[in-house]
Structure formats: structure tokens, C-alpha cells
Amino acid sequence: MTAFWALVIKDLRLFFGDRRAVIMSFIAPILIGSFFGYVFGGGPKKEQSKVKVLVVDQDRSATTKELMGSLEKENGIEAATAELAEAREAVRKGRAPVAIVLPKGFGESASRALFMPGAKPEITVMYDPSHTVESSMVRGMLTGQIMQTVSKGAFSGETGKRTVSEALRSLEGSTMDAGEKSTLQGLLKSVEKYNALPPASSGGGGFSIPFAMKDEPLTARAGVLYNAYAHSFGGMAIQFMLFMGIDVGIGMLLLRQRGLWRRFRAAPLSKTVLLGSRACSATLIGMMILSVVFTFARVAFDVRIEGSLLGFVGVCAAFSLMTAAYGMLIAAIGRTPEAARGLAILATLLMVMLSGAWVPSFLFPQWMQPVTKAIPARWAMDGIDAMTWRGSGGEEAVMPILVLLSGALVFGVVAVWRFRWEAE
Amino acid sequence: MLSAKNLRKAFGQLQAVSDVSLEAAKGEVLGLLGPNGAGKTTTIGMLAGLVPPDAGEVRIAGEPIVGDTSELKRKLGLVPQELALFEELTATANLDLFGALYGLSGAALARERARVFELVGLADRAKDRAGTFSGGMKRRLNLAAALMHDPDVILLDEPTVGVDPQSRNAIFDNLESLKAAGKTLLYTTHYMEEAARLCDRIAIMDHGKVIAYDDLSGLLKLAPVSRVVVVELADFHRVDAVLGLAGVREAELTGNQLRLGIERVEDIPGLLTWLLSQGAAIDHVHTERPTLETVFLHLTGRSLRDA
Ligand SMILES: Nc1ncnc2c1ncn2[C@@H]1O[C@H](COP(=O)(O)OP(=O)(O)OP(=O)(O)O)[C@@H](O)[C@H]1O
Ligand SMILES: [Mg+2]
Numbered sequence A: 001m002t003a004f005w006a007l008v009i010k011d012l013r014l015f016f017g018d019r020r021a022v023i024m025s026f027i028a029p030i031l032i033g034s035f036f037g038y039v040f041g042g043g044p045k046k047e048q049s050k051v052k053v054l055v056v057d058q059d060r061s062a063t064t065k066e067l068m069g070s071l072e073k074e075n076g077i078e079a080a081t082a083e084l085a086e087a088r089e090a091v092r093k094g095r096a097p098v099a100i101v102l103p104k105g106f107g108e109s110a111s112r113a114l115f116m117p118g119a120k121p122e123i124t125v126m127y128d129p130s131h132t133v134e135s136s137m138v139r140g141m142l143t144g145q146i147m148q149t150v151s152k153g154a155f156s157g158e159t160g161k162r163t164v165s166e167a168l169r170s171l172e173g174s175t176m177d178a179g180e181k182s183t184l185q186g187l188l189k190s191v192e193k194y195n196a197l198p199p200a201s202s203g204g205g206g207f208s209i210p211f212a213m214k215d216e217p218l219t220a221r222a223g224v225l226y227n228a229y230a231h232s233f234g235g236m237a238i239q240f241m242l243f244m245g246i247d248v249g250i251g252m253l254l255l256r257q258r259g260l261w262r263r264f265r266a267a268p269l270s271k272t273v274l275l276g277s278r279a280c281s282a283t284l285i286g287m288m289i290l291s292v293v294f295t296f297a298r299v300a301f302d303v304r305i306e307g308s309l310l311g312f313v314g315v316c317a318a319f320s321l322m323t324a325a326y327g328m329l330i331a332a333i334g335r336t337p338e339a340a341r342g343l344a345i346l347a348t349l350l351m352v353m354l355s356g357a358w359v360p361s362f363l364f365p366q367w368m369q370p371v372t373k374a375i376p377a378r379w380a381m382d383g384i385d386a387m388t389w390r391g392s393g394g395e396e397a398v399m400p401i402l403v404l405l406s407g408a409l410v411f412g413v414v415a416v417w418r419f420r421w422e423a424e
Numbered sequence B: 001m002l003s004a005k006n007l008r009k010a011f012g013q014l015q016a017v018s019d020v021s022l023e024a025a026k027g028e029v030l031g032l033l034g035p036n037g038a039g040k041t042t043t044i045g046m047l048a049g050l051v052p053p054d055a056g057e058v059r060i061a062g063e064p065i066v067g068d069t070s071e072l073k074r075k076l077g078l079v080p081q082e083l084a085l086f087e088e089l090t091a092t093a094n095l096d097l098f099g100a101l102y103g104l105s106g107a108a109l110a111r112e113r114a115r116v117f118e119l120v121g122l123a124d125r126a127k128d129r130a131g132t133f134s135g136g137m138k139r140r141l142n143l144a145a146a147l148m149h150d151p152d153v154i155l156l157d158e159p160t161v162g163v164d165p166q167s168r169n170a171i172f173d174n175l176e177s178l179k180a181a182g183k184t185l186l187y188t189t190h191y192m193e194e195a196a197r198l199c200d201r202i203a204i205m206d207h208g209k210v211i212a213y214d215d216l217s218g219l220l221k222l223a224p225v226s227r228v229v230v231v232e233l234a235d236f237h238r239v240d241a242v243l244g245l246a247g248v249r250e251a252e253l254t255g256n257q258l259r260l261g262i263e264r265v266e267d268i269p270g271l272l273t274w275l276l277s278q279g280a281a282i283d284h285v286h287t288e289r290p291t292l293e294t295v296f297l298h299l300t301g302r303s304l305r306d307a
Helices: A002-016 A019-039 A062-073 A084-092 A106-115 A129-154 A158-172 A178-196 A228-257 A260-266 A271-301 A309-333 A337-355 A368-372 A376-387 A395-418 B040-047 B071-075 B091-100 B106-120 B135-144 B165-180 B192-198 B216-220 B239-243 B265-277 B292-300
Strands: A051-057 A077-081 A098-102 A124-127 B002-011 B014-024 B029-033 B055-060 B076-079 B153-157 B184-189 B201-206 B209-214 B227-234 B248-254 B257-262 B281-288
Touching: A002 A019, A002 A271, A002 B091, A019 A228, A019 A271, A051 A062, A051 A084, A051 A129, A062 A077, A062 A106, A062 A129, A062 A158, A084 A098, A084 A124, A098 A129, A106 A129, A106 A158, A124 A129, A129 A158, A158 A178, A228 A260, A228 A271, A228 A309, A228 A337, A228 A376, A260 B076, A271 A309, A271 A395, A309 A337, A309 A376, A309 A395, A337 A368, A337 A376, A376 A395, B002 B040, B014 B029, B014 B040, B014 B055, B014 B184, B014 B201, B014 B209, B029 B040, B029 B192, B040 B055, B040 B153, B040 B184, B071 B076, B091 B106, B091 B135, B106 B135, B106 B165, B135 B165, B165 B184, B165 B192, B184 B192, B192 B292, B201 B216, B201 B292, B209 B216, B209 B292, B216 B292, B227 B265, B239 B248, B239 B257, B257 B265, B265 B281
Parallel strands: A051 A077, A051 A098, B029 B184, B029 B201, B076 B153, B153 B184
Antiparallel strands: A098 A124, B002 B014, B002 B055, B201 B209, B227 B257, B227 B281, B248 B257
């Protein structure tokens, strides 16, 4: 036992004495986690971020003014007017994701198109192809708003009156079936009569969207707001812990190169003590990284363990152990430190990417989902998400913990099996 | 104390060690002298139980080392050829770690550490990081790290390589005190002066084989000549004529230096008289005893240094 703890303490001393290792393991995840958390929505807040929409009003009619007014009131977007050339430039340069062009005569032709066949006015939607999600969102919102505004104009306003009487006149000369014609004339005459009423009693009129929407993001509990920092700090802790695991593996290969492995093997130490002590110190360092990173997230960004604390600690411990086993694996299959480093970094980055630590895994295409489930780090990410902002109970941590422990076991067994014990 | 019989080890096609047998009694210093790649480190690895031999056996105090945690390993101290130290840790932390590997802790650990620091003369640098030490000091710490558990048999793999003469003498003093304390030392080197100065017996290795194994005087008897006469002279070119003289075994003229290998010291006056009679202008004369270098050259046809 003396030897075991002496080896563990030696590893901790070396780790904390190495400024590069400390920066990479503690500062880097905090910095990059803060960055990703910020760009993916930041801390808990009531408002969604707004999509900037530029409106080019070439009509300048009552209808388009009204439309502009209601777009400004829309929650999800931030509408501003602009000239055509200006709007085109802004979208092309990425300063605004979407711009719409309301052409000259839009108000009139739109309300005419409501009742009569013939050409419909065209709205041009210019969008940044890297922001297709925003452009579809704006399209949907626009359809609703235009329907509402145009129909309202048709049932009140000057344009409406003109359009209805025009429609009645053109109906006279049409070759429509007699019964159908008289029904339509009746409808339009009623609209004409309705339009003649004094405005006060009409209450606006027109079609309106027959429902209202209320958003409710599902997090831990009602009232607990999504905190993007919870995911980003978890993700970056996972990434830099795996990097620490690489350092552990490379460090063991360096021991061999520096003759220290001969010293260790010359001493009366079992293989369990030699590998076990390194796995133990790596696990402890992993736990420390997670504690420091999440303590920082709590203090700076109010990231809380909304779910089971025990579950959180369990996931962290299981992942730390897996990281340690990953390090042992690198030490076992790596030939030289130099050769092992490049390959291990590549493998780690792939693993981190597929775990959803950079971009949440629900954004991955369907076919990739089962593939990423084969990656232990994905379970660490899901487990941390579940125990932090999703606020799940301890039972949701059981599967991640089991998968991580199995990963640790597989890595560990392969490492012991492939390890070169000889100190040649 | 230490015995090896018919050790063999191959790495792929390369037979690194073939049929090496060695024996060292308590308090004896056994030298393993050989050029780069002779198989010295591989032999030490097998003696320390680090590398399993392909054939042959090793015994420490009459018993073979079996298993990773064999108690016999406590009788062995290994000084690797590399500076096997944690440069980022202090000298004290290094020694404490290597002591702990042998189960030392608390007061016993502190006592051994003080003893070892005293022995290698690094007590005043105990608190400094090993990485800040000079090359010679690192070598001494490398030796110290193997002594914490007070082993009976110490295997030293080139403990003075790349060291200045002052540190080398310090290490030699350390080794002499260990010898005086009754320790058995196995010492590998490719410096013949070191082997000659320190070792009771010397095994000369080349290409994985022991080509000679004896004490110093025994080995020197293998030299083809008993003395070398070095004459610095001018106006002399007849090397072939010298070789014809009685008692002259070897003759070599480089520039104005004539080296003559002879069998008996008594022949020297006659040789010099003959040279003068040939019109040579003698400037300086000295004689050399044959060295291990001469023996190695004679046995292998190569010089130890360029081998
Ligand atoms: N692990 C190994 N794999 C392959 N070949 C090896 C290995 N270890 C040693 N050798 C080869 O075995 C031979 C003997 O090597 P060894 O290190 O024992 O020589 P040495 O006498 O200690 O040399 P030096 O004075 O340079 O330290 C060399 O040719 C070396 O290349
Ligand atoms: Mg060697």
C-alpha cells in the first residue's frame, strides 16, 4: 500500500506541478465552455434570441405599413426596414439572415387576389443559405401576418372598398354558372355593406389566425430556465478530461523511454499496483476537473445540478474511471510517445465530436444516433445533461453509469492484455 | 551472491546476448566491459528480472527470481543507464518515491534518505528539483535512487557515462565505500580505465558473447606483448628491419613516432643502440604496459573505442 499511494501522490504532484497540464485541464474547458455556452444561448433567460429580418417596402401602402407594424410586434423576430440594395448586401455579408421584398402595388394586388383569380403579387425572400432554419421560420410567420393584414384591409379600409366593387363589376361580365354567380355576388355585396358600417362597431374585421401559441421549454421544472452553459461546460470537461487521459498514456510511454519503467519493474511491485496506481491518480484528477469546472459554472453562470446530485457524482466518477482506462489503453497500444500522440488526439476529437460535446447530439441525423450510442463519451454527455438542466432523477443516471463502467472495463482489459510489461 | 548461467536473449533476428555466464561473490566488483551494442544492458535486464531470458538462469543468493513481487528483488538495486529520475520533482521527492516502492515509509524512509544523501554528497541540494542538477549531480542522484532500500547486490549500467572527471571520481569513491560495506557490484562500462581501476574481475563482452573473463592481471596476460616502447625520432624509415630484430613482436611508425611491441624489458637497451646505429635521431623514449585496450584489440582485431 505504501508503494501504491507513493505512486499516486507522485502523479498528482507531477500533474499540479505542470503548468501546461493545469491550464489544459482547468482553464481551457472553462474558457471554451463559456464561449460555447454563450453562443448556444447563454444563461437562463426569459426571452428567446430574435431573428433579424429586413423588410424592403416598395409599396408604401396602408397594407404594407400595417404589416410592418404587426411584424414589429412579433416575438421571435426583429424587423427593420431597408432599401433593396442595402438589404441584399446585408444578407450577402451575413449581417442579417433574412430579408423580404414587398413589391410595388402589393397591398392592392394582394387583396384583389383574395377574391379574384389572376396573378398574385410576389414577395421575394432573400436568405443566407447558412441560416435555412431562420428563413423557414420567417416564411411561416410572414404567411400568418400577411393573411391577417390583407384580409383585414379587404374587409375594411379604402383599398378593400375599391377591390370589392371592382370584383362585383368584373363578375357582371363573367361567364360563370348563374347560380354560383349570384351566390358570390351576394357574398361580395354583404362585404360591401359591412365595409359601409361605421368603424367603431366593426371591431377591425378580417380573418385572423384561429389560435394563439404559448412556448414552454421543458427543463427540470416549470420556472427553471434552460442554461446553455450546463451543456457546454459538461462537453468541454469531457473533452479536456479525455485529453488528460491521453497525457496519462503518453506519460507512461515516456516512463519507458526515460528508464523509469526499469526502476519500477525492478522493484517488487505487482502489475496491479503499477497500473492501478496510475488509473487511480487519473480518476482523481478527472474528478477534480469536473468539480472545478462545474463549480465555476455554478458561480459564474448559475449552472445547477437540477437533478440527482448522487446521480451526477456517479456519472462523473464513472467517466473519470473510463478516462483513466482510456489512458492505460493508449499506453498499452502506443509504440512511441510521438506516434501515439497524433493518433490518440485524432481518436479523441472524433469521440468528443460524436458524443455531442460540441454540438448537441439531437442535431445529428437519424442514422447517426445509434452509432453515437456506441461511444461511451456520448453517455457521459447525456448523463451530465440529464443530471443538470434536464433535472432527471438518479434512475436516469443508472444507464450512463453502467455504460461508462463497461467502457472502462473494456478499455482496461484490453490495456492489461496488450501492455508490454517487459522493460527492454 | 549473483550468478548467471548460459543466458541467451534474441530480439527478432538479432542475438543480443548468447551464452553469457557470470559469477560474483559477496563484496566483489564484477566488471562488464564492452563496446556499444555488446549486450551489456540486455544482460543487466535479465539479471534484474526485467527481461525474461530465452534460455539460462539467474540466481540471487542462490535463488531464482520468480514473480513480480519476489522478495529477492529487495536484495537488488538497479542503476539504469538512462537518468531515470523525475526531473520535475525534488531530489528528496525522488528518493522518497523510490524508497516507498520498496515499502519504506515514515522514520525508516527519512533515515535511509539521510544515509543515501550523505553517501553521494547531495544533502545540501536535497530540496532542489532534480531537473536543476548538473549532469554529474544527476548521475549521483541516479545512483542514490537505487540505494534507498540498502540492497546487497547493485547492478550499475554505465553509471559514469557523460560525466566530468570530478563527478566520476566522486562516484568511484561512492562505489568503493559500497564495496567496503560488503556489497556485490556488477558494473558495466565501455571505459577500460574504469574497469581496470574498480573491478576484481572483468568480463569482456563483444557481440553478445563473453570473450574473456578473468581478473585484471589475468586479462593482461592475454596481451601479445609485455611492454610497448614508444620512441620519438627523426631520420628513420626502416620499420621492416626493426621487425626482424629479436624480441620485437610489433612495430608501427606514424609520423615521427615508432611504437614497438616487445616481449622482455631487457631487450630495450639493445633496441635503442640499434636505432642509433641506423642514424636515427632519438628525441624521447617511454614505455607503456599493455592495457585492456590492447587485449580487446588483440582479441577482436578492433579498438574498443571504435568498435
Ligand atoms: N528492445 C530491443 N529490441 C530490439 N533490439 C534490442 C532491444 N534492446 C537491445 N537491442 C539490441 O540488442 C543489442 C544489445 O543491446 P544492449 O543495449 O544490451 O547493448 P549495450 O552493450 O548496453 O550497449 P551500450 O553501450 O550502447 O549501452 C543491440 O544491438 C541493440 O540494438
Ligand atoms: Mg547499455
